[in-house]
Amino acid sequence: MIGSLLSAGVLVWLLWDEPVERRHLSLWLMAVFVTYGIRLVEWRAYCADPQRQVRGAYWARWFTAGAAVTGLIWGYMGWSFFQPTLLFLFPMALVLAGQVALSVPSVGIYWPAHVVFNLLAILPFILRNYLEEGRLFFGQSIALTVLMVACLVFARRQQATIIESIRLRFANVDLLDRLTQENHRAEQARQTAEAANAAKSRFLAAASHDLRQPLQAMFLFTHTLLESAQAGQRIDPALAGKLRSSCEGLEMLLDSLLDLSQVEAGALKVELGNTRLQPIFERIRHEFADQAAAKGLHLRLVPTVHHVLSDAPLLERMVRNLVVNALRYTEQGGILIGCRRHGDKLRIEVRDSGIGIAPEAMVRIFSAFYQVANPERDRQKGLGLGLSIVDALASQLGHRINVRSRPGKGSVFAIELSPAPQNIIGYGEAVPVNDVLRGKLVVVMDDEAQVRDAMAALLQHWGCFVVQGENAEESFAAMAAAGLTMVPSVILVDWRLREGREGYQEAKHLESHFGQAIPTLIITGDTEPEAFEQQELPVMRKPVQGFRLRAQLDYLLRTPSTEEHQADRL
Ligand code: ADP
Numbered sequence: 001m002i003g004s005l006l007s008a009g010v011l012v013w014l015l016w017d018e019p020v021e022r023r024h025l026s027l028w029l030m031a032v033f034v035t036y037g038i039r040l041v042e043w044r045a046y047c048a049d050p051q052r053q054v055r056g057a058y059w060a061r062w063f064t065a066g067a068a069v070t071g072l073i074w075g076y077m078g079w080s081f082f083q084p085t086l087l088f089l090f091p092m093a094l095v096l097a098g099q100v101a102l103s104v105p106s107v108g109i110y111w112p113a114h115v116v117f118n119l120l121a122i123l124p125f126i127l128r129n130y131l132e133e134g135r136l137f138f139g140q141s142i143a144l145t146v147l148m149v150a151c152l153v154f155a156r157r158q159q160a161t162i163i164e165s166i167r168l169r170f171a172n173v174d175l176l177d178r179l180t181q182e183n184h185r186a187e188q189a190r191q192t193a194e195a196a197n198a199a200k201s202r203f204l205a206a207a208s209h210d211l212r213q214p215l216q217a218m219f220l221f222t223h224t225l226l227e228s229a230q231a232g233q234r235i236d237p238a239l240a241g242k243l244r245s246s247c248e249g250l251e252m253l254l255d256s257l258l259d260l261s262q263v264e265a266g267a268l269k270v271e272l273g274n275t276r277l278q279p280i281f282e283r284i285r286h287e288f289a290d291q292a293a294a295k296g297l298h299l300r301l302v303p304t305v306h307h308v309l310s311d312a313p314l315l316e317r318m319v320r321n322l323v324v325n326a327l328r329y330t331e332q333g334g335i336l337i338g339c340r341r342h343g344d345k346l347r348i349e350v351r352d353s354g355i356g357i358a359p360e361a362m363v364r365i366f367s368a369f370y371q372v373a374n375p376e377r378d379r380q381k382g383l384g385l386g387l388s389i390v391d392a393l394a395s396q397l398g399h400r401i402n403v404r405s406r407p408g409k410g411s412v413f414a415i416e417l418s419p420a421p422q423n424i425i426g427y428g429e430a431v432p433v434n435d436v437l438r439g440k441l442v443v444v445m446d447d448e449a450q451v452r453d454a455m456a457a458l459l460q461h462w463g464c465f466v467v468q469g470e471n472a473e474e475s476f477a478a479m480a481a482a483g484l485t486m487v488p489s490v491i492l493v494d495w496r497l498r499e500g501r502e503g504y505q506e507a508k509h510l511e512s513h514f515g516q517a518i519p520t521l522i523i524t525g526d527t528e529p530e531a532f533e534q535q536e537l538p539v540m541r542k543p544v545q546g547f548r549l550r551a552q553l554d555y556l557l558r559t560p561s562t563e564e565h566q567a568d569r570l
Contacts, residue, residue: 001036003102004070007095008032011077014091020081028077035073039066060110067103067113071120074099078125084132093140096125100151108155109162115152122148214250217287218243245286248545270396274420275312277304277348281337283316284323291327298334299327306339306346307420314393315348315415321386322350322413330354333410341419347402348415356407365403366391436557437550438463440489443475445506446523447498455492455523458546471501472509487514490556495524495539504537519556523549 012025046052046059078096083089100122108114122144129141221243228235281301292299308315319337326335333353339346357365361372366387394401394415405411442464446452456466467482469475479485491510493503507520525542540552 001040004099005032005036007098008077011081011091011095015081015083015088019083024080028073028081031073035066035069039070042066060113063107063110064113064116067107067117068120071117074121075124078122079128082125082128084137089136089140092125093144096122097144097147100148104151104155104158108151108158111156111159114155114159118148118151118155211250214246214287217246217290218250220290221246242286242290245283248283270311270314272309272311272397274307275310275315276307277339280312280316280319281339284320284337287320288323288327292335295327295330296332297327297330299323300334300336302336302338304339308339308346308348309418309420310397310399314397315399315417318390318393318399318415319348319350321390322415325386325413326350326352326354326411330410342414342416344419345416346419348417349412350414351410351412353410356409356411357403357405358407362403362405366401435463436554439465440557441465441467441484441486442553443479443488443491443510444468444493445471445475445491445497445503446494447496448494451494458549462550471497472506472513475506475510476513487516488518490553491518491520492523493520495522495526521552521556 008029012029015025016022042062046062049055049059052059074096078092081088081092083092100118103114103117103121107117126141126144126148129137129144132138221239225235225239225243228239281304285299285301289299323335323337330352331354335353336351337349338351339348341347357372365372390413391401393399397417400416402414402416403411404414437459440463442459444452444455444459444466445468446455447470452468456468459466465482465484467475467478467484467488469478488510491507493507495503497503497506503522503524504520507518511518511520520537522537522539523542523544524539538552538556540549
């Protein structure tokens, strides 16, 4: 720009005295300055545009328009100020040739702009030379035309080179980007592997942490039982019941730990089902009542009729962990377990009047191994895993955990989950109080004599008459031998019997013999669900716990419609 303005000034100075009119010259010089001024403003606007990288086409149009106006101004000079004398001719030719040649490196960055500038600036002057008489003018027009074409070609090549170098630069940037991303991915993979490794270790530690609770209770109960036995005292049935309840707790915990290991392997089968809360709450109260009493705390339940949609053993595990914490972090007052509605959801709440949690610690308590006040990592004070297990289970089950706490006042941990209908016997239903089983005839068919005996013993204990056999014929024979002629109330049958017989077929034999449908429950160790599902009979899997069997039988005997039996499977 500076070069152009200087050469415009020199030209005007040359032509000032004659032969061009001064006004004409001044106006032209002004136009030169205004045009270059506008182009300067345009350039500044371009630099200030934050979007300029993506508005390339827009700015290219402005750039070309600017080049065209400048080219026109120089072209006008070449045409209007043309003087056929050597004194003026050479300086004009020099200035115009310089303009065109210099526009290769300056405007030539964008070829279309160079083309319009080049042609508009020099063509009029070439034409004027061509129209003049004489070799000198003709030669000059030819030389300038050659220069014009050469500049066009050079500018074209230059643009190709520039585009190629820009392309290469972007290719490099892309390459760099890809490398960075690869690095990032590798780093993430490393971190994931490390986290998985750490999770493994945490899992092992968590196992020992959580197994300790019921084991502890079992040790204490057995100790007491042993001492009473040694002292020749009668064994307290309540104590034995508590021991059994702790065994169940331990079993469920082991199940859940196994499930948790499956979560890590991505293979946890969460079975959401209709889950009655009251039995879960009662078992937990049973398990922790003594521990609470030993600390002088009340452990209270708000009785609930709610059923929820959850995986019962896993849910029980979550509530248990919350109660363990509530007991651990409460020194006076008590713990309250209950469930209440919250909008269209239900909230299982474990409230305590304990030490509470400071707001700044709140976000971290669910992280594994985080403990608010155990810098010495005394294992008696827990390992900091209880809540991380609760959190992991909650995300598997699709439940939400909510915590409210006031330091010094207490905490409320809530599990938010969906309700389920209340008219189905759910997991862990307590043993029915009324005695529908008493006096009923039950047929037990299993090819394992030991299993039949154990089952018969339990059923007789509940007041049933029991006949047993490997198959339908043996059962008939047993009934005849015992002089029983009544229709059996229930058939309990293993799925696979000896000699390739199927329990379901044997049950059918019995039914056709008595000429009526008899509620049938399949008890099996097999794990091929399709086989049973085809028959649409209630199925229980071995090992079957006494209370569950009792609940299922109770249900089968209360509901006469077979379709309903089939709908419910524990
Ligand atoms: P821990 O084995 O230490 O109980 P958790 O993961 O169960 O591990 O809990 C993490 C931390 O959260 C605990 O160390 C404790 O500081 C805090 N915390 C959990 N539950 C309660 C509660 N009911 N009252 C007060 N603090 C609690």
